[in-house]
Structure formats: C-alpha cells, structure tokens
Amino acid sequence: MTALTPIAAAAPPAPARRPFLPLVRADLLKLRRNRGLLAAAGAMTIGPVLVAYTILVILHAANPAHHGPAGGIANLGHGTSLLAVIGSVAAVLVGASAGAGDLGSGVFRELVVTGRSRVALFASRIPGGLAFLLPLVGVAVALTAGATVVFAGSLPAPSTTLLAEAGIWVALQIAFYFVLALGLASLIGSRAQTIGILLAWQLAVTPILLSIGVLGAGRDAIPDAAFVRLGPHVLDEYVRRGPVVSMSAAVALAVIATWTSVAVGLGMWRTAKRDA
Amino acid sequence: MTPSSYVVETDGLTKKFGSRTVVCDVDLKVPRGSAFGYLGPNGAGKTTLIRMLLGLTPATAGSMRLIGLPVPERRGEALARVGAIVEEPRFHGYLTGRENLEIVAAARDREAARRIADAIERVGLAKRADDRVRTYSLGMRQRLGIARILMADPELLILDEPMNGLDPAGIEETRVLIRALVAEGRTVVLSSHLLDEVEKTVDALAIVDQGRIVAQGSIGELTRSGPPTVVVGSADNQRAGALLAPLRSVARIAVEDGVLRVGLGGRISAVNEAIADINRRLVEAGIPVYRLEPEHASLEQRFLEITSRLEEAA
Numbered sequence: 001m002t003a004l005t006p007i008a009a010a011a012p013p014a015p016a017r018r019p020f021l022p023l024v025r026a027d028l029l030k031l032r033r034n035r036g037l038l039a040a041a042g043a044m045t046i047g048p049v050l051v052a053y054t055i056l057v058i059l060h061a062a063n064p065a066h067h068g069p070a071g072g073i074a075n076l077g078h079g080t081s082l083l084a085v086i087g088s089v090a091a092v093l094v095g096a097s098a099g100a101g102d103l104g105s106g107v108f109r110e111l112v113v114t115g116r117s118r119v120a121l122f123a124s125r126i127p128g129g130l131a132f133l134l135p136l137v138g139v140a141v142a143l144t145a146g147a148t149v150v151f152a153g154s155l156p157a158p159s160t161t162l163l164a165e166a167g168i169w170v171a172l173q174i175a176f177y178f179v180l181a182l183g184l185a186s187l188i189g190s191r192a193q194t195i196g197i198l199l200a201w202q203l204a205v206t207p208i209l210l211s212i213g214v215l216g217a218g219r220d221a222i223p224d225a226a227f228v229r230l231g232p233h234v235l236d237e238y239v240r241r242g243p244v245v246s247m248s249a250a251v252a253l254a255v256i257a258t259w260t261s262v263a264v265g266l267g268m269w270r271t272a273k274r275d276a
Numbered sequence: 277m278t279p280s281s282y283v284v285e286t287d288g289l290t291k292k293f294g295s296r297t298v299v300c301d302v303d304l305k306v307p308r309g310s311a312f313g314y315l316g317p318n319g320a321g322k323t324t325l326i327r328m329l330l331g332l333t334p335a336t337a338g339s340m341r342l343i344g345l346p347v348p349e350r351r352g353e354a355l356a357r358v359g360a361i362v363e364e365p366r367f368h369g370y371l372t373g374r375e376n377l378e379i380v381a382a383a384r385d386r387e388a389a390r391r392i393a394d395a396i397e398r399v400g401l402a403k404r405a406d407d408r409v410r411t412y413s414l415g416m417r418q419r420l421g422i423a424r425i426l427m428a429d430p431e432l433l434i435l436d437e438p439m440n441g442l443d444p445a446g447i448e449e450t451r452v453l454i455r456a457l458v459a460e461g462r463t464v465v466l467s468s469h470l471l472d473e474v475e476k477t478v479d480a481l482a483i484v485d486q487g488r489i490v491a492q493g494s495i496g497e498l499t500r501s502g503p504p505t506v507v508v509g510s511a512d513n514q515r516a517g518a519l520l521a522p523l524r525s526v527a528r529i530a531v532e533d534g535v536l537r538v539g540l541g542g543r544i545s546a547v548n549e550a551i552a553d554i555n556r557r558l559v560e561a562g563i564p565v566y567r568l569e570p571e572h573a574s575l576e577q578r579f580l581e582i583t584s585r586l587e588e589a590a
Contacts, residue, residue, distance in 0.1 A: 018356075018385055026382035033371055106366030107379065110424065113330045113362065115355025116383040276332040 023120060027128025030101060037097050044090035045136040045174075046143065048082050053147040060153070069153030076148040076158045077238025080166045083140050084227075084239060087170065088177040088202055091133060095181025096194040098129040099267060103189045112276040122186060122271040126264070129178055137174050141167040165232040173227050176256060177202070180223075183263025187270045217247070223259050226252035280344035283308050283432045283463045284329065289338035291324050291487075298324045300487040301338070306465055308431075311458045313474035313481030314467040317583060321487040322467040323363060326436050330360050343431055356385065359425025360434040364441070365417055369410030373401055373420050376409055380424050388427050395423040399453075414441035422453065433457060436467045451477050475575045485583045499572045504547050506554060508536040509567030516563050523557075525550040535567065 031037060056070030069075075102108035102121075111121055145163040152158075158166075177198070185194040206224050209215065219225050229252040231239050247255075284306035291299040299321040306312045316322050327333045329340055331351045340347050342354035367376045374392060381388040396405045399419040404412065412420065418438060425433055435454075439447050454464050454477055468474050474481060475495060482492040491498055510516045513536050520538055521529050527541030540550050547570060558565050573581065 018383075022382035022386075022389070026379045029375060030368060030371070030379065033375065035370070101368070105368050107368055107376075109332060109362060110366055110380055111383050112332060113355060113358070113360045114380060114383040114428070115331075115352040115358070117352060121383065275327075 018116060018120075020120060020124060023116075023124035024128045024131070027098060027125050028131045031094065031098060031129060031132040034097065034101075037093065041090045041094055041133065041136055044086045044093075045083065045133075045140040048086045049079060049140045049143045049147070052079060052082055053143070053151070057147075057151055060151070069151050069155050071148040071150060071152035071157060072155030073148070073158050073162070073234060074155075074238065075151075076144065076162070076166060077235040079144040079148065080170050080235060081239040083137075083144060084170045084173050085202075087137055087140065087174040089199065090136070091174045091177035092181040092195055092198045092202070094129055094133050095178040095183075096185040096191045096198075098125045098132075098178075099182040099185025100189055100191040100194060104191055109276040118272045119268055122268045125182055125186075126179065129182060130175060133174065133178055134171060137171050138167075141170060162232055162234060166235060169227070169231045172230075176223065176227070176260065179260055180263045183265075183267035186267030189270075189274070220247040220251055221255055223256060226255040230256075280341065281308055282306055282341075283343050284312075284465060285341040286325075286329075287339045289325065289328065289340060290336050291321070291328055291333070292336045298487050299328070299335075302484075302487075302489055304482060304489060304492075306463060307480065308463050309458065309461055310480055311454055311464045311466060311478040313478035314465060314484060315471065315474050315481050315579065316469065316484035318469055320469075320484045322469075322484060323436055324487075325484075326360070326362055326434055326465075326467060329434065330355065330358070330362065332362065356428070357431045358434065359428045359430035359432075360436075361418075361421045361425060361438060362434075362436045364414075364437075365421025365424065367409040367417065367420065370408060372406045373409055373412070373416075373423075374405045376420065377424055377427055381427055384428055387429070391427045391429060392423075395426040398426060399423045400449075415443060415446045418442060418446070418450070422450075431462055433462060433464045434467075435464065437469070438466065439468065439470055439473050447473065471576045471579055483579060483582055490582050491578070495575060498578055499575055504540055505571045505573070506538045506540060506551055507567060507569050507571050508538055508554065508558070508565065509534070510536070510558060511564040511566070515561070516558055519557060519561055519563070520554060523553070525553065537571075 053070050053075075056067070056075060059067040060070055102111060108121075112118060145158075145167065148163070149157045181194055181198055184198065185191060188194060206222055209222055210219055210225060212219075226247070228236065228239060229247050229249060282305045284304060286302050286304045289299060289302040289304070290297065302325060304325075314322055314325070324333070328335045329342060329347070331348050334348070343357050345354040347354050367373075368379070371379070374396065377392045377395065378389065381392060396402055399422050401416065401419055401423060404416065409417065409420065418441065422435075422438070438450055438454075442450060451473070454466065457464055458479075466474060466478055478495070480492075480494045481498070482489045483498070484490065508516060508520075513531050513534070517529050517531060517536055520526050520536070525540055525546070526538055528539035530537050538554065540547060551568065551570060555565060555568055
C-alpha cells in the first residue's frame with residue numbers, strides 16, 4: 001500500500017439542492033440553438049399554414065367564381081388537418097432530437113457523471129421540448145384562426161369556441177407525437193431510426209390500418225383514430241384520415257393515455273438503465 | 277458518519293462482459309489530497325474501472341466507496357463532489373463552449389452556474405468561450421472538459437487519459453494544473469498509459485494489467501521494489517565481469533556504455549552486503565574500481581518488468 005499519509009477528511013457538506021427548472025431550461029437551450037431543427041420545426045408548423053392560406057387567398061382573389069373565400073369553417077378544418085399532419089412530423093423531429101441528442105453527441109455520459117438522477121435527466125426533456133415546440137404551434141394555430149376569420153368573406157366565420165377547440169386539439173396531437181418520439185428515441189438511442197419508424201407509422205401504416213375494416217374495434221387502439229374522436233365534431237370530415245372508427249371519448253382518452261404512458265415509461269426505464 | 281481518509285476505496289471490484297473479465301477483484305485505495313496515477317497498457321481495464329466508479333456501468337461484483345460514500349447506493353450525493361472526464365470529453369458541437377458548460381451546470385447545484393466564468397478563465401478559454409465547440413481543436417476541447425469539472429468545485433477529479441491529443445505545451449499546462457489542484461487540497465486520479473507523464477505528475481500509483489492491480493504504492497516504493505542493479509566502473513570491465521558472474525548474489529551481468537551493469541538477485545534488504553562483497557572481490561583481484569553505485573529501475577522499467585512477467589505467466 002502507498003506510503004503517502006492520507007489527509008484526514010472533514011465532515012461531508014450537506015447535499016446541495018438541485019432544482020429541476022434549470023434542467024428544463026438546458027433542454028430548451030439545446031433545441032433552440034439547433035438552427036437546423038428550429039428551421040425545420042418552423043417550416044413544418046408555421047410554414048404550411050402561411051403557404052396554404054396565401055394560396056387560398058390568391059386563388060380567391062384571382063377567380064372568386066371558382067374559388068371560395070380562404071376563411072370559414074371548411075378552411076379551418078383543412079388548415080387544422082394540415083397542421084396536425086405536418087406539425088406531427090415536426091413533433092417527431094423535435095422529440096427524436098430531444099430524446100437521442102445527448103446520447104448521439106456523448107453528452108449524456110457527461111450529465112450522468114454529475115450524479116443527477118437519470119429519471120430527472122429524462123423527465124426534463126418533456127417540458128423542455130414542449131417549451132420549444134408549442135410556441136411554434138401556437139403561432140401556427142393563431143395564424144390559422146386569424147386567416148379563417150379575416151378571410152371568411154361571405155362564409156360564416158368559425159366561433160371563438162370552435163377556434164379554441166381546434167387549436168387545443170391540434171396542439172394536443174402534436175404534443176402527443178412529440179412525447180411518442182421522445183420515448184422511442186430514448187429507448188432505442190437513435191434519432192434517425194426514431195424518425196424513420198414514426199414517419200412510416202404516421203404516413204403509411206396508420207392510414208393502411210385505419211382502412212382495414214376487418215380490424216374492427218381493434219382500430220380504436222390507433223392514436224389517430226382516437227384523436228379524430230376527440231376533435232371538434234364540426235371538423236370531423238376534414239381531419240379524418242380514413243373511414244369512421246366509432247369509439248367513446250373515454251376509450252379515446254384511454255388510448256392516448258396508454259400510448260403516452262408506454263412511451264414515457266419505456267424511455268425513462270431505458271435512460272435509467274443504459275450504459276452511459 | 278466518519279469521513280474516510282480515502283476518496284476512492286474498492287473491494288473486490290469485478291466487471292465481466294459475458295465470460296470475459298475486464299476488471300478482476302480490484303482493491304484500490306486512493307488517499308485524499310494526492311495525485312494518484314492509474315497506470316496500465318491499453319485494454320487493461322482502466323476506463324472500465326472508472327466507468328463503474330462513476331455509475332456509468334454497473335459492477336458485476338465487489339463494493340465501492342467514493343468520498344466515503346457507498347456507490348451506487350449514494351451515487352448522486354458522492355458524484356456531486358466529483359468531477360470526471362471519461363475517455364475524451366464530449367460536447368454539443370453546435371453550442372458554444374459557455375453554453376455547453378451551462379448545460380452541465382444545470383444538472384449540478386445552483387453554485388455551478390456561478391463558477392462558469394472562473395472555470396473558463398482558469399483553463400485559458402475566455403477568448404473562445406462564445407465560439408461553437410465544433411470549431412475547437414482537440415486540446416481546447418480537453419481544456420473545456422477540465423473547465424466543466426472545475427465548475428463543480430470537486431473534491432475528487434477523475435481524469436481518464438487527459439494528456440491524449442495534447443501538444444507538449446498542453447501536456448505541461450495540464451501537469452501544472454493537476455499539481456495546482458492537488459495543492460488546493462483536491463485529489464486527482466489520473467488514468468493513463470503514458471508512463472512518463474504519470475511519473476512526472478503523480479505522488480502514488482497503481483499499475484494495472486489484464487484487469488488486475490499488479491502493484492500499488494508511491495513512485496519511490498515501486499521503483500525501489502524491484503531487484504536493483506549495481507553500476508560498476510573499473511579499469512578492466514571484462515575481467516571484472518568474469519570475476520563477478522559466478523557469484524550467487526549476481527543474477528545477470530552486462531557491459532553497457534563502458535560500465536558493468538550487475539543485476540542482483542535474492543533479498544532486496546541484502547543489497548548493501550552484496551555491493552560490499554563486489555567491491556571487496558574486485559579490490560582483492562587487483563582491479564581498480566572507480567565507480568560503484570546502486571541504480572534503481574525507472575518506473576518504465578518496473579512497469580515493463582511487471583507486465584512482461586505477467587505475459588510470460590499467461
């Protein structure tokens with residue numbers, strides 16, 4: 001054994017408090033400073049709304065006889081549907097980056113050696129990511145609402161209640177896909193694979209499964225079907241991506257809650273257990 | 277709780293990957309307030325041991341204490357007072373150096389964020405702190421890694437191969453920094469395969485090979501612990517060699533650089549007697565002796581001796 005005489009230790013200091021909010025801010029900073037991600041998320045939330053309503057306004061102005069006003073309830077439905085689909089893709093990008101970004105860069109290890117709970121490191125990504133994503137969605141929803149009212153023309157403008165319901169509904173759907181991507185990315189540790197899997201699920205698998213009648217009530221388990229059930233009924237025909245799947249609101253809520261819980265649970269478990 | 281005098285204590289620590297044992301039954305004690313080297317060839321299990329200490333990978337068997345606290349049971353509390361660089365420090369390349377520190381400070385206590393500016397200043401990165409890390413050289417990243425751990429004001433710093441990729445000036449700066457940190461009362465554990473750097477930097481060390489600690493002690497103890505060599509300068513080295521070779525106390529003999537290097541066997545405590553015996557025999561034989569001095573092995577020689585002995589035994 002060494003001949004060095006060890007220095008006697010002083011009593012250890014009381015453990016310092018480690019607040020959660022700075023972790024959330026740090027996760028927000030990581031996403032906000034990723035210029036590519038910010039541009040992509042903006043382009044897939046605010047971008048489609050701007051483009052869609054600009055085109056509708058131009059078409060109506062150029063040929064009012066063939067193209068109705070850009071606003072009104074029908075165009076609220078189309079705009080909301082567009083935002084839900086493309087915004088969910090943005091949510092997948094953001095969720096995958098939030099879930100696998102630290103792992104991919106090797107920074108996860110640097111965070112673990114601080115002694116901070118791995119559960120806290122995972123959990124902070126949820127509010128951090130939503131704080132990045134939802135303001136963009138909020139702007140897109142506000143633009144949609146404004147456009148449908150301002151450009152309603154001769155059509156009845158949507159009520160404030162309908163606008164609020166549509167906005168909350170689309171925000172919930174986008175937040176859901178963010179959490180799903182976050183959980184999956186934390187589970188498998190790969191941003192690219194998460195994006196691939198979830199885009200295939202959203203854009204190809206979901207519409208196919210919804211159109212297979214033989215699955216019957218089994219289709220209730222598909223998140224998109226549950227979201228259609230929870231959306232404003234007035235907009236059903238615009239936001240539906242397949243045949244009508246009837247289920248109660250309670251079942252729809254249970255489906256969303258189950259998917260969310262499974263994604264969060266698996267992501268948290270893997271974050272806590274993986275070799276860093 | 278009685279605070280421990282050792283900042284790292286392991287007992288029978290073992291890590292297996294499948295049937296392969298990477299760290300085998302390691303008993304390590306690192307005294308508080310020292311610079312301690314963990315020295316071994318590549319693949320000896322140095323990084324795996326560090327990873328277990330830091331809770332990055334679980335141990336297969338054995339127990340560990342960091343700053344007197346059992347880990348993994350009180351890992352969070354222990355690691356709050358530890359700063360570590362494992363392998364090379366990693367960062368988000370698209371963030372600035374300062375932002376990268378903010379990210380890790382957020383995982384520590386409130387004080388960590390207040391120490392960012394001082395930490396950056398101390399490692400000499402003040403002018404580049406607001407540049408993106410992807411524009412940093414490897415040496416600058418190493419320094420930013422050290423700033424990141426200084427931010428925690430740690431009692432114990434664990435540095436895994438901190439000299440990797442540094443130019444000679446960077447190596448010297450790191451060595452000075454490590455000694456300064458020890459002078460402040462901190463403990464630095466330095467894992468490396470660079471014998472020269474370890475020898476120049478640490479007070480004590482453990483030599484590890486094939487997952488086992490094969491020697492442990494201060495540098496003086498380790499270099500003195502092997503069989504010594506006596507350097508003999510005489511008027512007739514050929515005759516002197518022929519005279520000394522049959523002696524029971526002589527294990528090997530060679531003429532190098534105009535002197536005889538006489539390797540002694542047997543008990544180390546009998547070295548003085550053996551040297552006196554060599555001197556007497558040479559004088560009695562009428563060979564003029566103008567140099568007679570014991571020569572201890574360098575750390576490098578001891579390291580190679582120990583590790584090659586193990587290779588032969590394997």
